[in-house]
Amino acid sequence: MSDAEPLDAVVIGAGFAGLYMVYRLREQGFSVHGFERADGVGGTWYWNRYPGARCDSEIMYYSFSFLPDLEQEWPLTERYPAQPEILRYLETVAGRLDLLKEFTFGTEVTAIEYDEPASLWTLRTAEGRIATARYVITAVGCLSTANRPLFPGSDAFAGVSLHTGDWPKEPVDFTGKRVAVVGTGSSGIQAIPEIAAQAEHLTVFQRTAQFTIPAENGPLNQEMVELWKANYPEWRRRARHSRAGFPYVPSINHAVDASEAERNKTYEAAWGSGGFTFLFGSFADIALDEAANKTAADFVRGKIDEIVRDPDTAGMLKPWDFPIGTKRLPLDTNYYETFNQPNVTLVDLKRTPIEEITATGIRTSACQHDLDMIVYATGYDALTGPLEALGIRGRGGLPLKDAWREGPRTYLGLAMPGFPNLFTITGPGSPSVLSNMPVSIEQHVEWIGDCLAAARESGADIIEATEAAASAWTDHVQEVASVTLHVKAASWYMGANIPGKPRLFLPYIGGVGPYRDHCAAVAASGYEGFTMSCLPAGAPP
Ligand code: NA7
Numbered sequence: 001m002s003d004a005e006p007l008d009a010v011v012i013g014a015g016f017a018g019l020y021m022v023y024r025l026r027e028q029g030f031s032v033h034g035f036e037r038a039d040g041v042g043g044t045w046y047w048n049r050y051p052g053a054r055c056d057s058e059i060m061y062y063s064f065s066f067l068p069d070l071e072q073e074w075p076l077t078e079r080y081p082a083q084p085e086i087l088r089y090l091e092t093v094a095g096r097l098d099l100l101k102e103f104t105f106g107t108e109v110t111a112i113e114y115d116e117p118a119s120l121w122t123l124r125t126a127e128g129r130i131a132t133a134r135y136v137i138t139a140v141g142c143l144s145t146a147n148r149p150l151f152p153g154s155d156a157f158a159g160v161s162l163h164t165g166d167w168p169k170e171p172v173d174f175t176g177k178r179v180a181v182v183g184t185g186s187s188g189i190q191a192i193p194e195i196a197a198q199a200e201h202l203t204v205f206q207r208t209a210q211f212t213i214p215a216e217n218g219p220l221n222q223e224m225v226e227l228w229k230a231n232y233p234e235w236r237r238r239a240r241h242s243r244a245g246f247p248y249v250p251s252i253n254h255a256v257d258a259s260e261a262e263r264n265k266t267y268e269a270a271w272g273s274g275g276f277t278f279l280f281g282s283f284a285d286i287a288l289d290e291a292a293n294k295t296a297a298d299f300v301r302g303k304i305d306e307i308v309r310d311p312d313t314a315g316m317l318k319p320w321d322f323p324i325g326t327k328r329l330p331l332d333t334n335y336y337e338t339f340n341q342p343n344v345t346l347v348d349l350k351r352t353p354i355e356e357i358t359a360t361g362i363r364t365s366a367c368q369h370d371l372d373m374i375v376y377a378t379g380y381d382a383l384t385g386p387l388e389a390l391g392i393r394g395r396g397g398l399p400l401k402d403a404w405r406e407g408p409r410t411y412l413g414l415a416m417p418g419f420p421n422l423f424t425i426t427g428p429g430s431p432s433v434l435s436n437m438p439v440s441i442e443q444h445v446e447w448i449g450d451c452l453a454a455a456r457e458s459g460a461d462i463i464e465a466t467e468a469a470a471s472a473w474t475d476h477v478q479e480v481a482s483v484t485l486h487v488k489a490a491s492w493y494m495g496a497n498i499p500g501k502p503r504l505f506l507p508y509i510g511g512v513g514p515y516r517d518h519c520a521a522v523a524a525s526g527y528e529g530f531t532m533s534c535l536p537a538g539a540p541p
Contacts, residue, residue, distance in 0.1 A: 015043015017139035145385030188377030216274025245436030469529030
């Protein structure tokens with residue numbers, strides 16, 4: 001790629017989304033180049049190398065569907081794929097499709113500005129490179145801008161500080177160390193048992209207790225794997241038309257109609273089989289009805305009492321602040337059990353908040369905890385953070401950050417008015433983080449590829465979402481969320497984990513299948529809600 005020649009498209013990111021988008025556009029005959037800040041492919045699975053990092057989607061659902069040969073060859077060994085395995089998978093995809101040469105790695109895009117007269121985007125990188133392109137497609141992930149809380153004295157700690165989402169490539173040894181984990185979301189809940197197995201002492205700093213369900217990870221029965229592989233196209237079809245991108249059969253029973261004995265039997269079976277089926281497969285009203293939700297929450301709180309021997313610790317671990325499932329439900333391996341280990345201490349930050357990070361550890365309102373290492377498992381500025389970090393300026397030089405001051409306004413989570421020819425894979429307002437990501441990514445990549453092909457065919461240079469379409473979609477996203485219990489939680493889905501971030505529901509909860517149908521109908525109608533136009537005669541080429 002020469003920096004001087006305008007490209008048809010630049011793609012930012014080399015995870016699942018960026019790899020497929022670059023491949024797709026190249027196959028469609030567009031000139032395309034990718035930029036990636038890491039020095040290799042993988043996206044989320046490049047950065048999240050913390051101990052215990054594993055996908056919560058079962059392995060047979062967590063891959064591309066457009067590579068039938070690889071689908072058959074790829075070994076399915078454990079129920080949930082671990083980080084190294086997913087990274088290897090994406091490296092294999094990049095190698096097979098000869099994609100590495102299409103990317104510049106180790107390059108962070110810091111500014112993307114729209115040149116209105118030419119309808120071209122100019123991209124600048126931290127390393128001083130400049131590229132221009134007709135289209136920009138962001139494939140930067142939803143959870144890639146780390147949330148690093150600013151505790152007083154944050155920089156003072158003389159030991160090792162790590163964030164789960166920015167983990168070093170070299171293995172980290174916790175042996176003989178006094179370690180803190182701050183944060184008990186999915187990342188903390190995966191890392192805590194692994195770190196506790198090595199560390200001399202682990203102190204877990206918990207702000208809000210979380211519900212977690214056993215993953216029940218383990219080796220897969222290879223006869224079942226063969227059967228699965230023989231029927232892949234049908235499983236993929238079901239996943240695409242499902243609620244969350246998994247071919248699970250959702251329950252149609254209501255918890256409020258069942259007897260206590262029936263409910264307990266159902267929850268016990270779901271707890272035993274592990275995974276998200278605890279929510280999807282048990283009762284249909286858990287996400288919608290407070291009384292139904294309480295039955296599932298009480299069941300998990302009962303399990304905590306059964307598992308955790310110290311009653312005070314069990315009390316601190318029991319969540320009461322939000323309905324179960326309304327914050328992202330973690331899946332765990334021996335999380336609650338870990339608190340029975342003599343080298344593990346739980347600190348409830350609601351009782352004794354962190355006052356300061358000191359040179360030697362963490363000081364809460366109760367005492368000083370002397371430490372060698374602090375692991376921040378404090379999450380991300382979800383969905384909007386990675387896009388706002390790109391320094392995007394649209395028509396009239398308007399920064400995306402300003403356009404989204406009141407919260408993100410998108411059409412279908414794919415495009416924004418005022419930012420022509422810019423597309424956001426799994427952007428806010430699409431199912432994204434509420435779904436099995438590869439399914440949603442494939443749908444977006446294919447939709448964007450088709451849209452660009454349609455513009456090329458019709459001779460259009462500029463594709464832009466209309467204000468009316470973006471307003472209507474943004475309202476619809478909130479309306480659908482408002483009938484669920486999700487809006488009752490102070491979650492990152494609501495932007496609540498980042499001080500000052502507008503509170504509104506960020507992903508689309510209407511379901512992967514209905515969303516897909518809606519996007520397909522928009523395309524079939526000739527891209528209703530978008531304008532497609534040509535540059536005026538005499539405009540710069
Ligand atoms: P999450 O789910 O956002 O969890 C972050 C955790 O860090 C959570 O327990 C937070 O408590 C805690 N946190 C955040 N800020 C602070 C401060 N300032 N003080 C103390 N504790 C804090 O991030 P994860 O990385 O675990 O998971 C992200 C997603 O990755 C996950 O959902 C999957 O989709 C994969 P809080 O609950 O906000 O009180």
